[in-house]
Amino acid sequence: MAEDPEPAVNISGGDSGGGYETAFDGDDPESRAEAVVDRLGDLYWTKTYGGRDAFECLVRTILSQNTSDTASQPAHEELLARYDSADGDLARTLADADQQTLAETISSAGLYNQKSERIIAIAERVVAEYGGEAGFDDFVKDEDPATVRETLLDMGGVGPKTADCVLLFSGGRGGVFPVDTHVHRIARRMGVAPADADHEGVREALEAAVPAEKCGFGHTAMIQFGREYCTAREPACLDDPEACPLADACDRVGVDTVAGDVVDPAEAGPTHD
Structure with a gap:
């Protein structure tokens, strides 16, 4: 059975995807995960969410x-x-x-x-x-x-x-970083969560390392990044590391750009500090 095609834009992002455009301090991030989220915000959007029924x-x-x-x-x-x-x-x-x-x-x-x-x-x-x-x-x-x-x-x-x-x-709760398949893959591939972490392990790692107010747009922007650049089978870096706007912030766990192979990060071993 063929996979459902990915839409061009995350319905929770963009100009009409809900949430409120918000400016956040992007200076001096206290963790690699926060630095990645800041970069994603620059690439896509920085929003505060909440208020849906x-x-x-x-x-x-x-x-x-x-x-x-x-x-x-x-x-x-x-x-x-x-x-x-x-x-x-x-x-x-x-x-x-x-x-x-x-x-x-x-x-x-x-x-x-x-x-x-x-x-x-x-x-x-x-x-x-x-x-x-x-x-x-x-x-x-x-x-x-x-x-x-x-x-x-x-x-x-x-x-x-x-x-x-x-x-x-709906609740607009800060410090909540939902983890879907994109977030689970990208956080481990980039090395901001343990390579062998399950979805809950990735959530715990991100919520501990990303300021509460940045978790919402970190989630939606990371999904968009997964659709455009860091796909499961053919990430942008596979053929050309420079094609990815976050290449310098990524450990590329499970991606062998020399051999052209991509595996789940858990199969590639633990990330480094």
Whole structure:
């Protein structure tokens, strides 16, 4: 089965991708990871995130699991067109939705039967425990971040990356650096996270080394960098190290520019200090 094509622009970045343009101090970074994030900000954007509706953000992130924006964004738009009710409580509408109809509505996102079941179950829980969208939104934005994350992870189908995206894009929580496949690959390849770290290990390394206020745009800009330059199989440096704008900041773990080989950083051994 062919992979979903990557869209040209990260939907959370660019001029219309949400968030607020913000200036950050880029002088004298205290870690290599912060220096990399500063460079990514110069290359793409520096933003502060937060304010999205928490339940819709959660649904949007579930739709994006194991697929690309190209496939999941139309599914999100179709879902809103069918289920966004007059009273604005999407959670209540989806809690009462027919699973098969919802599955057909979000079919472009892939794994639609599984995702429709998850969305309905989560909607039922949001209505039962928080009274609907508004109560859930207050919980995500006002409760202790660790409590919110633990609660989200207790919901079926919500993993660390999904929980962290809700904390970042809805709750506006600083110090949250969601780790998707791009971030996981790039942080280890560049040597700012251990080569053998899993997704949680990369998250912990980045959140410890990057100032809280820079984690949000670090996440979205690193995804864009992964799409344009540091791809999984053919990073820009493979044929020409100078083709990558961050070449001088990268350890190229798992990339052999002489032999022309690319392997997962974990197969290449530990990074150096």
